[in-house]
Amino acid sequence: MATGSINVSVENIFPLIKKFLYSDHEIFLRELISNATDATLKLKHLTSIGEVKVEYGNPLIEIKIDKDKKQLHIIDQGIGMTAEEVEKYINQVAFSGAEEFLEKYKDSAKDSGIIGHFGLGFYSAFMVADKVEIITKSYKDEPAAHWICDGSPTYSIEEHDKTERGTEIILHIGEDDVEFLEDSRIRELLVKYNKFMPVSIKFGTKTETLPKPEDAKEEDPAPTQEVDNIINNPNPAWTKQPTDLKDEDYKGFYRELYPMQFEEPLFNIHLNVDYPFNLTGILYFPKLGQDMNIQKDRIQLYQNQVFVTDNVEGIVPEFLTMLRGVIDSPDIPLNVSRSYLQADGNVKKISSYITRKVADKLNSMFKNNREDFEQKWNDIKIVIEYGMLSEEKFFEKADKFALYPTVDGSFFTFEELQEKIKDSQTDKDGKLVLLYASNKDEQHSYISAAKDKGYEVLLLDSPIVSHLIQKMETSKENISFARVDGDHIDNLIKKDEETISKLSDEEKEALKADLEKVVPKETYTVQLEAMDSNASPFMITQPEFMRRMKEMQQTGGGGGMFGMGNMPE
Ligand code: ADP
Ligand code: MG
Numbered sequence: 012m013a014t015g016s017i018n019v020s021v022e023n024i025f026p027l028i029k030k031f032l033y034s035d036h037e038i039f040l041r042e043l044i045s046n047a048t049d050a051t052l053k054l055k056h057l058t059s060i061g062e063v064k065v066e067y068g069n070p071l072i073e074i075k076i077d078k079d080k081k082q083l084h085i086i087d088q089g090i091g092m093t094a095e096e097v098e099k100y101i102n103q104v105a106f107s108g109a110e111e112f113l114e115k116y117k118d119s120a121k122d123s124g125i126i127g128h129f130g131l132g133f134y135s136a137f138m139v140a141d142k143v144e145i146i147t148k149s150y151k152d153e154p155a156a157h158w159i160c161d162g163s164p165t166y167s168i169e170e171h172d173k174t175e176r177g178t179e180i181i182l183h184i185g186e187d188d189v190e191f192l193e194d195s196r197i198r199e200l201l202v203k204y205n206k207f208m209p210v211s212i213k214f215g216t217k218t219e220t221l222p223k224p225e226d227a228k229e230e231d232p233a234p235t236q237e238v239d240n241i242i243n244n245p246n247p248a249w250t251k252q253p254t255d256l257k258d259e260d261y262k263g264f265y266r267e268l269y270p271m272q273f274e275e276p277l278f279n280i281h282l283n284v285d286y287p288f289n290l291t292g293i294l295y296f297p298k299l300g301q302d303m304n305i306q307k308d309r310i311q312l313y314q315n316q317v318f319v320t321d322n323v324e325g326i327v328p329e330f331l332t333m334l335r336g337v338i339d340s341p342d343i344p345l346n347v348s349r350s351y352l353q354a355d356g357n358v359k360k361i362s363s364y365i366t367r368k369v370a371d372k373l374n375s376m377f378k379n380n381r382e383d384f385e386q387k388w389n390d391i392k393i394v395i396e397y398g399m400l401s402e403e404k405f406f407e408k409a410d411k412f413a414l415y416p417t418v419d420g421s422f423f424t425f426e427e428l429q430e431k432i433k434d435s436q437t438d439k440d441g442k443l444v445l446l447y448a449s450n451k452d453e454q455h456s457y458i459s460a461a462k463d464k465g466y467e468v469l470l471l472d473s474p475i476v477s478h479l480i481q482k483m484e485t486s487k488e489n490i491s492f493a494r495v496d497g498d499h500i501d502n503l504i505k506k507d508e509e510t511i512s513k514l515s516d517e518e519k520e521a522l523k524a525d526l527e528k529v530v531p532k533e534t535y536t537v538q539l540e541a542m543d544s545n546a547s548p549f550m551i552t553q554p555e556f557m558r559r560m561k562e563m564q565q566t567g568g569g570g571g572m573f574g575m576g577n578m579p580e
Contacts, residue, residue: 036138036139036188037191037200038135038204039135039136039138039139039140039182040074040085040191040197040200040201040204040205041200041204041205041317041318042132042133042135042136043085043132043133043135043136043180044072044074044085044204044205044208044212045126045127045132045208045317046127046132046133047072047085047086047087047089047178047180047210048072048087048089048126048208048209048210048317049089049109049112049125049126049127050087050089050090050091050177050178051070051072051087051088051089051090051210052089052123052124052125052209052210053089053090053112053123053125054067054070054089054090054150055067055123056116056119056120056123057090057150060116060119063150065150065176068088069211070087070088070089070177070210070211071087071088071210071211071212071213071239071241072085072086072087072088072210072211072212072213073085073086073087073212073213073214074086074197074201074212074213074214076192076193076194076197078192080183081183081184081189081192082181082182082183082184083140083181083182083184083191083192083197084179084180084181084182085179085180085182086177086178086179086180087177087178087179087210088175088176088177089176089177089178090149090150090176091147091148091149091150091151091155091176091177091178092145092147092149092156092178093149093151093153093156094153094154094156094168094170096108096149097145097147097156097158097168098168101133101145101158102166107127107128108127109125109126109127109128110127110128112125113125113128124209124315124316125315126314126315126317136180136182137162138188139182139184139185139188139191140162140182140183140184140185140188141161141162141183141184141185142159142160142161142162142182142183143159143160143162143180143181143182143183144157144158144159144179144180144181144183145157145158145178145179145180145181146158146171146173146178146179146181147173147177147178147179148171148173148174148175148176148177148178149176150176154170154171155170155171155172155173155174156168156169156170156171157169157170157171194215197214198214198242201214201242201243202242203318204317204318205242205243205317205318206242206243206244206267206318207243207244207245207247207313207316207318207337208243208245208316208317209245209246209250209315209316210245211241211243211245212241212242212243213239213240213241213242214240214242215240216237216238216239216240217237217238217239217240218235218236218237218238219235219236219237219238220233220234220235221233221234221235221236244267245316247264247267247316247337248260248261248263248264248293249264249281249282249291249292249293249337249339250291250316250339252283253281253283256281261276261279261281261293261295262275262276264293265279265295265335265336268311268335268336268337269308269335271308272297272308274297274298275298276295276296276297276298276335277295277296277297277298277387277390277391278295278296278372278376278387279293279294279295279296279336280293280294280295280296280368280369280372281293282294282338282364282365282368284364287357287360288340288342288357288360288361288364289340289341289342290338290339290340290342290361290364291338291339291340292336292337292338292339292340293336293337294310294331294334294335294336294338294365294369295334295335295336296334296387296390296391296394297333297334297335298390299333299390299393308335309321309322309323309332309335310323310327310331310332310334310335310336310337310338311323311336311337311338312326312337312338312339312340312343313337313338313339314339314340314341314343315339315341316339323338325358326338326343326358326361326362327362327365328362328365328366328398328401328402328405329397329401330394330397330398330400330401330402330405331365331366331369331394331398333393333394333397334369334394338365340361342357342361343355343357343358343361344357344358363404366398366402366404366405367404367408369398369405370398370404370405370408370409371408373391373395373408373409373412374408374411374412377411377412378412384412384414385414385422388414388416388422392413392414392473393473393474393475395409395413396413396473396475396476396479397475399413399479399482400475400478400479400482406482406486410425410486411424411426412424413425415428415445415469415471416469416470416471417467417468417469417470418448418451418458418462418468418469418470425483425487428445428467428469429443429490431467432445432466432467435465435466435467436466436467438491441489442489442490442491443489443490443491444490444491444492444493445469445490445491445492445493446461446466446467446468446469446492446493446494446495447468447469447470447471447476447480447492447493447494447495448468448469448470448471448494448495448496449470449471449472449476449494450472451470454494454495454496457495457496457552458495460495461495468495476562477559477562480492480559481559492555493555494555494558496552496553497552497553497555497558535552535553536552536553
């Protein structure tokens with residue numbers, strides 16, 4: 012038997028990286044800006060611990076397009092590299108200088124926000140460029156280096172006369188990727204990926220209007236000046252302490268996240284945990300109105316303030332994907348498939364942490380200001396009810412604050428409701444019967460008939476109500492739900508057995524027979540019991556189980572929430 016080692020040569024690996032490493036060409040910019048940010052944060056860290064004695068100042072990252080030369084420049088004022096370091100960090104594919112840095116400064120640099128860790132990001136440049144140049148000057152007292160590579164495994168490196176500290180990456184954009192020489196395309200990418208990165212990013216300049224001087228005449232135009240166009244907010248709200256933020260700050264950040272959203276959020280939940288995983292973020296409960304755009308305005312996932320995706324499926328429990336906001340965690344493995352993600356231990360913990368935080372927030376709102384909570388109920392119930400259906404842990408918590416509104420506009424928790432009806436709404440087996448209506452107008456006469464008998468009628472009108480009812484019936488002992496126009500209502504023990512009907516028994520039978528001629532027997536039942544109240548002469552009811560079956564079919568048996576027929580879009 013012979014053994015050997017597989018020889019991976021760069022010649023083989025290079026085209027692979029170019030083609031398959033990232034499915035999305037556009038992420039090259041995110042990677043290069045991440046490296047520029049890391050280089051800046053490293054310098055910040057080293058100056059803060061006194062290891063490097065240079066002025067940190069107020070460093071910028073600049074993105075420049077040179078259309079004529081078909082070049083894109085990414086320039087930073089960070090730590091820079093010596094020629095030796097270029098050999099070490101750049102020429103070795105899959106060797107991460109970021110990881111090495113974090114390892115070396117383990118204790119102090121934990122929270123430095125360094126982004127890189129695979130040692131592959133830089134090479135994404137070759138997805139869009141035929142040739143890449145690096146001109147870099149280290150903070151160390153050594154000459155600058157100029158590295159050039161045309162995408163083949165050979166490169167050249169020589170000295171350069173650059174004097175300012177930092178690195179400039181020059182991409183010679185290839186024929187197929189000229190879109191990345193367009194201002195609008197680059198701006199779009201910067202806004203998408205870099206909007207909240209921790210180092211200021213400059214892209215061009217903009218004209219700023221200054222206040223008029225005191226002695227200016229009415230007709231004088233206001234003075235203007237050209238200033239750097241900084242595209243990012245390096246200190247977004249979620250990186251701050253909740254105690255340092257006011258309600259206004261949270262609302263302001265919501266507008267920053269979703270500039271096209273004019274409706275204010277209902278409330279927010281600030282996430283902040285560093286053990287056993289690191290996660291920060293702010294989630295918002297949106298008003299689920301007409302302008303709700305589930306597809307577009309979604310929760311955004313960041314890693315160290317770099318945008319990763321707005322598809323948080325598998326990370327955030329499905330019922331919470333209707334929320335908005337940001338979560339930021341370096342502990343979510345990303346270059347892996349979604350199915351792997353769901354099995355990942357950290358991701359599971361993150362998902363249940365988020366569920367718990369949301370439940371706790373709702374519970375404290377319910378406890379601290381019930382009236383306000385009741386007012387919000389209509390807007391938040393779909394999320395809560397869906398959560399109760401899909402997550403057992405959430406059900407247990409939400410059972411204490413989930414509200415059951417009545418047709419008269421009062422709200423009960425399940426426990427309160429039970430207490431209220433325990434003597435008046437039981438059937439012959441002693442089961443509690445919860446009467447509900449799903450449409451106040453359509454079921455008007457049934458509702459008033461039930462109310463006349465002294466029953467409490469709930470108004471349950473959300474699209475998933477049939478699933479929720481079934482869930483409640485299986486989770487709670489000795490209860491059953493019955494819609495006011497269902498046949499169950501006559502199983503209730505009547506409080507008042509006295510009849511006020513003006514018809515004799517024979518007359519009733521005759522009327523019933525007539526009615527049954529026009530009402531399809533298979534699906535409906537004609538009842539004359541309603542005559543016992545003053546509401547209406549007779550009722551046509553549908554067996555509870557038949558209606559439920561139909562509803563379940565319509566709402567897709569509890570499958571994906573977005574598959575439901577009447578979800579707000
Ligand atoms: P990673 O960022 O995961 O470490 P990259 O392939 O993105 O891997 O980059 C490799 C290494 O090259 C970095 O870790 C860093 O040491 C060095 N590097 C890349 N860009 C710069 C830059 N702009 N300034 C200084 N060093 C850089
Ligand atoms: Mg990197």
